[in-house]
Amino acid sequence: MTGNINAGAPRTLYDKIFDAHVVDRSEDGTCVLYIDRHLVHEVTSPQAFEGLRMAGRKVRRPDQTIAVPDHNVPTTADRVQGIENPEGRIQVAELDKNAREFGLNYYPMSDVRQGIVHIVGPEQGWTLPGMTVVCGDSHTATHGAFGALAHGIGTSEVEHVLATQTLIQKKSKNMKVEITGKLLPGVTAKDITLAVIGKTGTAGGTGYVIEYCGEAIRDLSMEGRMTVCNMAIEGGARAGLIAPDEKTFDYCKGRPHAPKGAAWEAAITWWKTLFTDEGAHFDKIVTIRGEDIAPVVTWGTSPEDVLAITDKVPAPEDFEGGKIEAARRSLDYMGLKPGTPLSEIKIDAVFIGSCTNGRIEDLRAAAGILKGQHLAEGVRGMVVPGSGLVRLQAEEEGLDKIFTDAGFEWRLAGCSMCLGMNPDQLAPGERCAATSNRNFEGRMGRGGRTHLMSPVMAAAAGIKGHLTDVREFMAETV
Amino acid sequence: MDKFTKLTGIAAPMPLVNIDTDMIIPKQFLKTIHRSGLGKNLFDEMRYNADGSEVADFVLNQPAYRASEIIVAGDNFGCGSSREHAPWALLDYGIRCVISTSFADIFYNNCFKNGILPIVMPKEVVDVLMDDARKGSNARLTIDLENQTVTTSDGQSFAFEIDSFRRHCLLNGLDDIGLTLEKSAAIDTFESQIAQSRPWV
Numbered sequence: 001m002t003g004n005i006n007a008g009a010p011r012t013l014y015d016k017i018f019d020a021h022v023v024d025r026s027e028d029g030t031c032v033l034y035i036d037r038h039l040v041h042e043v044t045s046p047q048a049f050e051g052l053r054m055a056g057r058k059v060r061r062p063d064q065t066i067a068v069p070d071h072n073v074p075t076t077a078d079r080v081q082g083i084e085n086p087e088g089r090i091q092v093a094e095l096d097k098n099a100r101e102f103g104l105n106y107y108p109m110s111d112v113r114q115g116i117v118h119i120v121g122p123e124q125g126w127t128l129p130g131m132t133v134v135c136g137d138s139h140t141a142t143h144g145a146f147g148a149l150a151h152g153i154g155t156s157e158v159e160h161v162l163a164t165q166t167l168i169q170k171k172s173k174n175m176k177v178e179i180t181g182k183l184l185p186g187v188t189a190k191d192i193t194l195a196v197i198g199k200t201g202t203a204g205g206t207g208y209v210i211e212y213c214g215e216a217i218r219d220l221s222m223e224g225r226m227t228v229c230n231m232a233i234e235g236g237a238r239a240g241l242i243a244p245d246e247k248t249f250d251y252c253k254g255r256p257h258a259p260k261g262a263a264w265e266a267a268i269t270w271w272k273t274l275f276t277d278e279g280a281h282f283d284k285i286v287t288i289r290g291e292d293i294a295p296v297v298t299w300g301t302s303p304e305d306v307l308a309i310t311d312k313v314p315a316p317e318d319f320e321g322g323k324i325e326a327a328r329r330s331l332d333y334m335g336l337k338p339g340t341p342l343s344e345i346k347i348d349a350v351f352i353g354s355c356t357n358g359r360i361e362d363l364r365a366a367a368g369i370l371k372g373q374h375l376a377e378g379v380r381g382m383v384v385p386g387s388g389l390v391r392l393q394a395e396e397e398g399l400d401k402i403f404t405d406a407g408f409e410w411r412l413a414g415c416s417m418c419l420g421m422n423p424d425q426l427a428p429g430e431r432c433a434a435t436s437n438r439n440f441e442g443r444m445g446r447g448g449r450t451h452l453m454s455p456v457m458a459a460a461a462g463i464k465g466h467l468t469d470v471r472e473f474m475a476e477t478v
Numbered sequence: 479m480d481k482f483t484k485l486t487g488i489a490a491p492m493p494l495v496n497i498d499t500d501m502i503i504p505k506q507f508l509k510t511i512h513r514s515g516l517g518k519n520l521f522d523e524m525r526y527n528a529d530g531s532e533v534a535d536f537v538l539n540q541p542a543y544r545a546s547e548i549i550v551a552g553d554n555f556g557c558g559s560s561r562e563h564a565p566w567a568l569l570d571y572g573i574r575c576v577i578s579t580s581f582a583d584i585f586y587n588n589c590f591k592n593g594i595l596p597i598v599m600p601k602e603v604v605d606v607l608m609d610d611a612r613k614g615s616n617a618r619l620t621i622d623l624e625n626q627t628v629t630t631s632d633g634q635s636f637a638f639e640i641d642s643f644r645r646h647c648l649l650n651g652l653d654d655i656g657l658t659l660e661k662s663a664a665i666d667t668f669e670s671q672i673a674q675s676r677p678w679v
Binding site: 046140164203238323 | 642
């Protein structure tokens, strides 16, 4: 397998990783695909472990299964005293019980390494190039930044992977998303990924695995690449991938579960074969010029409702078909009038965090805008680091002080307000500038209104009290 | 898992596009450690007011559609999270089939694991089925998985495509973990191969 990965017809990166993991292929193309890493959290796993227990089955590879509570965990300091919500407490206790009973790699709530599963996996070196990675969570696509084939699965599939270390899969089609050239100042990985969804729509990637490529992608840090791949799912794709390069290897090197010594050298040799061959076939190609991407925000309740911050709130009639009614419903829910400049939309809250933008680089970027500034009157702000280690790193760099001086709450790690399963939620009608990934109705709390954007845009909005073009802000402060 | 062979039932029209999994079953109901009991909270925030009373004009609250077993939906049904609670809630309510022009990938997979048949049809056909569903409880759709057809109350019949393995599992109510475990020897062999070729995994 290592020797001949590049033999035969030209293949895409996705083709290569998929082929390297096929255990069995039926005549109709249904494959049994081997899974290298299985990440588990408390919300989508209890029924899977219960199913296992009822059938008298074991976890086939507990050594390749990594468990961490993240969705339900409170982000306040008093969480050591336990979770107040009884159901949430039971879910985390179940994960604790299952992780110990089945002997999984486990980062409990009290462990400094605990955090959002998609931040912990790469941070601990569990996620490596060329792997298959799954988790009962749609944002598993994040790990594609390493050139790993990573996607979300449902609870029945979680049980399937626990029992067999495989998934039943049919191959998706190949889609290439190329971002050419350079990004302009104030434009970030988040703007890239939102701009792509704005262009292709939330079903544009359905049936595909996306490979992101082009100079603007190559120029991104690993953190930025994770942000881009994280939202592949919002574009409907099964997974998003970026070919590994020196940046990837540098990021992996020395991580607790990355290979060492001779194994590292062997791994690097194989990882360097993980690229799309010249002439490989893509079923769909989307190209965007990096220079054409502006800082963007969402105005509606679908991640495809993306516009440059310099635009205005659209009217339902600007759309076609079923989207007209959907836009009408979105505008009503969001409390917005067509024609309003986006930069005049007042906000009540700022959320910086999530598996999309809860990494150290995101916190540095937001702090860069917030240094010496303060949240506008009446705006509340929350920074939730993606992991305990991100939090520690930020504190070492003094970022926590910048956030708290600016009036933000500095929280412990977890998914938090991104999906509001813990107490961090928006009140009905409350409007939030958020670095998370979904602006669905009720996502951050019933009646809550979410505008998705990058960490620098969220920071700028917090200071001004309304959605703001961070570029003006940068000009003001430089 | 229950078999799915043939179903004649009331179809609820839900033409809204991008009905996401947060709409199907909001997050506050994901705290359960069981698969059952989610039907009462299906479409919770569309179906109930904040005080718990029913939203009168929501389709499943209308007398004609309370006993729906089929949903005819707008594009990209089930987008969003991987929560299997979405098909669990649909199933618990009594929905066994959803018809749309497209489904989000994970939701689509999850349906098959729970005996729910998601049917993809072209826009023109979904439009016809949506109109039929709007006729209320006297108009019943018939779904025949064996013959891969959907038939309207006035006898128009449309063929649909479905993956042969998934069709086989649904028709027979098969648990695919059991099927994969029959291939344990192949998995053992694969693992010993990668232990040699990719020892760092």
